[in-house]
Amino acid sequence: MPEFSDLSVLIVDPSPGMRGNLHNMLNGSAITKIDYALGSGTAIRQLAKKSYDIILCEYDLDGGGENGQDGQQLLEDLRHHRLIAADTIFIMLTSEGTDTKVIGAAELTPTDYVLKPFTVDALMGRIGRAVDRRNTLQPVHRCIAEGNLREALRLCVVGPDRKPRYATDFARLQAETHGALDEWREAEGVYHTVLAVRPTTGWAQLGVTRCQFALGRYDDARLMLERLIALYPRFMSAYDLLARTMQALGQDIQAKKVLEDAVAISPHMVRRLRHLGELAFATDDVGVAERAFRAVVGKARYSEFRSPEDHVNLVRTLVRKGDGAGAGGVIRDMERSLRGSAEVETCRALSAALVLDLAGSETAAMAELTRAAAAAADAPNLSSALRIGLVNACLQHRLDTQASELVLDMMNDGVRGITAEQAVDVFEKAGRHDLAVSVGQRATQQVEEALSDTAAKLGQGEHRAAVMAITAAVRRAPRNVPVLLTAVQAILRQLDELGWEAPLAEQAAQLMVRLRKLDPSNGALEHLAQQYGATQRKYGIAAAA
Structure with a gap:
């Protein structure tokens, strides 16, 4: 049994009684470094300042009601925003054994989930196995975190000789590391090696399809994913990849149906709901798009990482539906519930412009778009998709200067930027070849300046x-x-x-x-x-x- 005394634990649970019970269970096994969070917001703020070895999280953080964020959404936020390390032990505690709650918790792959009621021996047994696994794989995770991927691969190869019990874990990390290196054929070979021993291993089958997708073998990926879902109807990640694969094949309507099926099984994943809304909007299924985006806005309301872009998506959908009054209500909700920032102002002004366009108020819409473009210059966290939508709106209203500045800013954004080819494509798709030529010339000039600047710095030993x-x-x-x-x-x-x-x-x-x-x-x-x-x-x- 691993040594527990050095472990640090964060208990995330709104119930004082449950926090006390867990505290006593942990103390009885020599774990004394224990902190508490009553909900997701407190947990996120603590994790932003301090790391923990183990997180014990209640699924129903609001006591099973409809308000607040549940454990699944918290884990989704923590993973997406990288607030916990890959080897952090996250154990979900839930009294639900058969419904969509456990499905949702499991699909985010916490280290484990424990059904209530449980004994101290059962909990500590789960923790003990999780700690032993983490300690075994920790050198690999450390190399990956440090960017030393080749050493990580070497450790994955020799690891099973030292710890054969975790051979499949080493194989999985090996394949994922090859994928991070864009070595998809090598990754596929590792997955096939696992399947040769254990043909029904779901994650390895999914891994093969990810390799096929990355290599552009979309038909192969589609067929294998359909078989995988038939075999494991609740393997939610397979639905997500199948939808992406169908999109790559130009089958957007079929992709939307796949996501609808997935949401019916596991209805709480915000990013899946957002993807469904985007696909429904693209295929002009306004009803599904509205339901999906309303669910996203509602579920994200209590997240520390709430985005005003979700409101823009809902406004855009309601405008297409012709519901200006409903869209106006969404804008007012955005203004009330989100803190003032350049991101919020950009989204508010763009949304207002969409509603004004619907009402036929072109001059007022242009004024709002001008405000949105000005605010976007100070809003680094906006997605490229929203910025491109703003560019297109500006072009429709002949705001060429604002559109060009937005695109140039995106080209120079090292985090959420677009390539010169993508920048040119934005204008070509909008039928503005003149602006495409202009931005292409600017991109060429920037490349020449970068080459010259690099040569000068090398010459100076910098x-x-x-x-x-x-x-x-x-x-x-x-x-x-x-x-x-x-x-x-x-x-x-x-x-x-x-x-x-x-x-x-x-x-x-x-x-x-x-x-x-x-x-x-x-x-x-x-x-x-x-x-x-x-x-x-x-x-x-x-x-x-």
Whole structure:
């Protein structure tokens, strides 16, 4: 049994009695580092400041009512916003044994979920097994967190010899790490190795389909996913990937039906509901879109990460329906319930413009769009999808300057930006070839400036600054061969001069893989590979690392 005394635990439960019972159970097993959160908001704020080894979370954080956020939504937020590490032990506590609550909890893959009532021996047995598994896999997780993916792969290969009990866990991490490296054929091979021993392993079957999807083999992925869902009708992640696959095949209506089936089984996943709303809107199924977006707004109301973009989606749907009064009500709710910020102002003004357009008030709509574009410049957390929607709205009202500035800002956004090709495509799809040419010329100018700036910094020995400059250009022009070559050269210069850094070396390796796909006959590739190997040897790095 693992040692428990050093473990830290966060109990998330609104019930004082249950918190007390859990505290006593943990104390009886030498766990004394215990903190409490009464609900999701408190838990998120604590986790933003401090990490825990274990989280024990009640599913019904509002006592089973309709208000507040449940444990499933909390876990979804924690995973999506990376507030907990991959090896954090998250155990869901629920008294529900058969309905959609357990399905929802299970599909987010907590470490475990425990049905009430439970004994101290049952709880500590679950915790003990979870801690032993975490300790075994922790070196791999640490390498992944540090960006040293090659070392993570090596540990996955040798791990089963030392801990055969966790062979399948090592295999799963190995395949996922290959996927993170864009090595989908290698990942697929690992999944098939697992299936050769255990043919009905659901996660490995899903893994194969993810590889097929990444490799563009959409028909193969669709057939295998349909078989997987027939075998495991409540394997919710398979529904999500099947919907994405059908979209890739141009089958949006079928994709929408898949998500409707998934929501009927597990109705609480906010991101799935949002995806369903987007697909329904795209296929002009206004009724389904409205229900989905209303559910998103309602379920996200108590989340610490609530987004005003959900209100925009609902407003856009109601406007298409012709319900201006309903859309106005959604805007007023946004104004009342969300804190004032540039993101909220952008969404409010865009929503108002949509309603004004419906009413035929073009001049007032243009004024709101101008406000939205100005606010968007100070709203870094807005999604690219919303920004592009704002660009299109500006173009429809001949606000060319605002549209062009928005697109240029997106090109220069290192986190949520778009590539130069995507920027040009936005204007081409809007029928504005003149603006597409203009933004293409600006993109070319930015690339030339980045190449010149990188060369100057390298000449001055400013290696880190040079790498920062050229990697920013890579984000804007990810298929530009001269930019990719310069990026690899700059990274290798820094590694050679300043020392080996595994994440940076991995970045160089991935850029070389991209170069080989784009320009396999480029003569510089062999020299770069030799330089990479020489730098490895210089710092005593194993050739396989």
